[in-house]
Amino acid sequence: MAKPLKVGLAGLGTVGTAVMRLLEHERDKLAARCGRPIEVVAVSARSRGKKRGIDLKKLRWFADPARLAADPEIDVLVEVIGGAGNPAKRAVETALAAGKPVVTANKALLASEGYKLAMLAERHDVALNFEASVAGGIPIVKTLREGLNGNSFNRIYGILNGTCNYILSRMEEDRLAFAECLREAQRLGYAEADPSFDVEGHDTAQKLSILASLAFGTKVDPGAVYVEGISSITLADLDAAAELGYRVKLLGVAVRTEAGIEQRVHPTMVRKDSAIAQVMGVTNAVTVDAEGLSPITLVGPGAGGMATASAVVSDLADIARGVRIPPFGRPAARMTAIRKAPMQRHEGGYYIRLLARDRPGSAATIARRLAQRQISLESIVQRHEIRPPGGGQAGRSGAPVPVILITYATSEDAVRKALAAVRRDRVISGRPQVIRIEKN
Ligand code: HSE
Numbered sequence: 001m002a003k004p005l006k007v008g009l010a011g012l013g014t015v016g017t018a019v020m021r022l023l024e025h026e027r028d029k030l031a032a033r034c035g036r037p038i039e040v041v042a043v044s045a046r047s048r049g050k051k052r053g054i055d056l057k058k059l060r061w062f063a064d065p066a067r068l069a070a071d072p073e074i075d076v077l078v079e080v081i082g083g084a085g086n087p088a089k090r091a092v093e094t095a096l097a098a099g100k101p102v103v104t105a106n107k108a109l110l111a112s113e114g115y116k117l118a119m120l121a122e123r124h125d126v127a128l129n130f131e132a133s134v135a136g137g138i139p140i141v142k143t144l145r146e147g148l149n150g151n152s153f154n155r156i157y158g159i160l161n162g163t164c165n166y167i168l169s170r171m172e173e174d175r176l177a178f179a180e181c182l183r184e185a186q187r188l189g190y191a192e193a194d195p196s197f198d199v200e201g202h203d204t205a206q207k208l209s210i211l212a213s214l215a216f217g218t219k220v221d222p223g224a225v226y227v228e229g230i231s232s233i234t235l236a237d238l239d240a241a242a243e244l245g246y247r248v249k250l251l252g253v254a255v256r257t258e259a260g261i262e263q264r265v266h267p268t269m270v271r272k273d274s275a276i277a278q279v280m281g282v283t284n285a286v287t288v289d290a291e292g293l294s295p296i297t298l299v300g301p302g303a304g305g306m307a308t309a310s311a312v313v314s315d316l317a318d319i320a321r322g323v324r325i326p327p328f329g330r331p332a333a334r335m336t337a338i339r340k341a342p343m344q345r346h347e348g349g350y351y352i353r354l355l356a357r358d359r360p361g362s363a364a365t366i367a368r369r370l371a372q373r374q375i376s377l378e379s380i381v382q383r384h385e386i387r388p389p390g391g392g393q394a395g396r397s398g399a400p401v402p403v404i405l406i407t408y409a410t411s412e413d414a415v416r417k418a419l420a421a422v423r424r425d426r427v428i429s430g431r432p433q434v435i436r437i438e439k440n
Contacts, residue, residue, distance in 0.1 A: 002036040005320040008074035010065035010091050011081040012045035015105055015132070017052050018305030019078060019312050026313070034320035038313075044068040044091075065091035069098065076101045076319050078312060080132075084108035096120045096128065101324070103315040105132035105308050111206035114213060114220035118332040128327040129315035134207040135160055135284040137307030138300040139314065143288065144214040145329040151290035153215040157253040157438065158286030159279055160207040162302045163191045163198035164230050164250040168267075169280040172238045172247070178231060190282050190303060200229035201250065201265040208252030211286070212263050213328050215254060218338040220328075225252075226343040228266035237353060237433060240404050241269055244379065246351075247277040251438060260339035262346060269351050269437040275299075276440060287440065295440075344413040349378070349437035352407070352419070354428045355400035356382070362427040363403065369421045370405070373414035379406045400429045406437070 007023075009016055023030070023038055031037040042060040044067075062068035069077045069091045077095035079102060081088040088106055095102050097120065104110070110117070110133050121128035131141045135158065144156070159165045166188075167181040182199060185191045191198050205225040213220045230250050241248050246269040254263045270277045275297040279285040284302025289295045301307035318324075328335055356362040363382065370377065381404045407415070419432050 004037040004039045005034075005316070006039055006041045006073060006075045007078055007316065008042045008044070008062075008068045008071060008076070009040050009078045009080070010044045010068055010088075011079065012043055012050075012052060013080070014305040015080040015308045015312070016043075016045070017054050018309035019080065020054050022306065022309045022313050023316075030313070030317060030320075034317050036320055038316055038320050042068055042071060042074055066094045069095035069100065074100065076103065076316065078102075078316065079104040079106055080308075080312065082106055082108065084112045089113065092117060093120065096124055096126060099124045099126055101127040101129070101319045103129045103312055103319070105130070105312060107133040107203070107206045107210065111209050111220055111222040114210065114328070115332060115335060118327040118335070121327055122332050125324075127319055127324040129318060130210070130327070131315050132308045132311035134210050135286055135298075135300070136302040136304065137310045138284055138286060138298045138302065139311065140211065140286045140298055141214060142314075143296075143298065144211065145325055148288065148290050149329070151292060153256070153288065153290050155253065155255040155289040156211050156215050156286065157251050157255075157276075157289075157440075158211075159249055159276065159284050160204045160252045160286070160302065161198050161250060162282035162284060163195065164204070165279065165284070166190055166282045167199070168230060168233065168238070168248055168250065171233070171235060172242070173280070175235060177235070178233065199231050201227040204250060204252040204265045205263075208254055208263055208265060211252070212254035212261060212338075213335065216256065216261050217328070217330055217335055218261060219335045221338045221340075224261075224263055224338050224340040226264040226266070230267050232433065233267050234433075236402065237351075237435065240353065240381070241351070241435075242272070244351075244404075244406060245272050246270060246437070247272050248435060249276060249279075251276075253438060257341045257345070259345045260341035262341040262343075264343065264346065267435050269435050270440050274440040344411070344416070346412040346436070347409055348439070349409055350405075350407045350415050351435040351437060352405040352415070353433040354403045354405070354422070355430050356403045357427055357429060358399060358401050365425050365427045366403065366422050369418045369425065370407070372421070373410070373418040375410045375414055375418055376408045377405055378408050380404070
């Protein structure tokens with residue numbers, strides 16, 4: 001058999017140890033598939049003495065991952081340290097500059113440095129593979145980069161953050177408040193060290209920016225993503241969505257529009273009977289809407305040691321076989337600066353929940369302000385407080401009355417301006433809740 005592919009593994013946390021276990025477990029099958037064995041020969045991690053349940057005795061140890069990356073014995077660097085800065089960045093750059101291919105699971109690094117790293121990899125004729133950086137075990141990078149090579153993409157959207165999907169699912173299924181579900185997600189180890197990164201949508205935005213580059217050939221730019229998280233979503237929204245035939249998901253959406261590429265992350269109403277609405281719990285899903293095909297939805301585990309290791313090992317197998325595809329599916333020099341479609345120009349349906357002051361003319365004022373912006377309503381539901389029999393006239397308690405509006409397709413700009421006018425009219429209390437509806 002041909003000589004083994006010698007791997008330097010930087011990072012021995014949940015993912016790094018899972019990579020070692022998977023390589024060990026699949027050793028013979030991988031060797032048969034790739035025509036050569038894949039062997040970890042050296043590792044680097046913060047603490048050498050930590051108990052990990054894996055045998056490191058035969059492996060060389062490096063305290064500094066960049067020195068591991070530069071070591072002449074290793075053929076390829078696997079970086080599963082994480083984080084956009086050092087030591088991950090320096091280790092990846094060192095390996096590429098030394099002409100060694102790199103496999104990384106690092107979405108933050110790819111989102112901030114993806115284009116520069118792709119240039120560096122190509123300059124040195126080596127692979128930079130990052131299947132594990134988006135949606136864990138779902139092979140979405142390969143799907144976009146290789147499987148759908150012959151297609152133009154119209155839209156990619158998905159559930160890219162397991163923590164948010166877990167929270168929204170638990171809120172709906174168990175009628176729990178947001179904060180309680182978040183605590184549970186943290187306890188189960190789904191959330192990032194700083195959970196606001198998950199729940200405010202930034203984790204999804206990084207992943208989306210990588211998918212958008214693969215799909216549209218643009219330089220990775222997480223700054224071009226409009227981001228809203230799920231922390232304002234209440235049980236009242238989930239109930240209203242269910243009644244209207246929808247479910248709320250935190251989606252990342254990248255879509256080609258006449259105004260440019262729209263990239264957005266926000267709570268989204270999806271039709272309850274759609275494929276993506278069925279995805280509950282910590283699971284991820286990505287739908288690819290490509291020319292000439294009906295949409296393809298991939299569903300699977302988006303995080304966790306084994307799911308991520310599966311993607312890392314698949315990337316390693318490509319390197320062992322000598323497969324090298326440009327990191328973003330085209331020569332980096334052909335990646336273009338993104339023409340960002342402004343969010344104000346987003347078009348679609350909207351769910352709007354308002355607390356209308358309970359006095360004559362409130363509803364008429366709201367309707368007038370929407371009409372002034374050419375916003376047409378598909379449905380309007382006003383929920384009066386239910387009062388006990390003989391307890392007086394329903395809805396005349398003086399308390400604000402929830403009003404739920406569903407609009408036909410309109411623009412973000414029109415909705416924002418109409419709601420600003422409604423607030424100035426003082427016919428509502430508090431801030432309106434706005435959730436965009438995604439056609440699917
Ligand atoms: N915190 C992330 C999630 C982990 O919840 O999906 C995977 O990137």
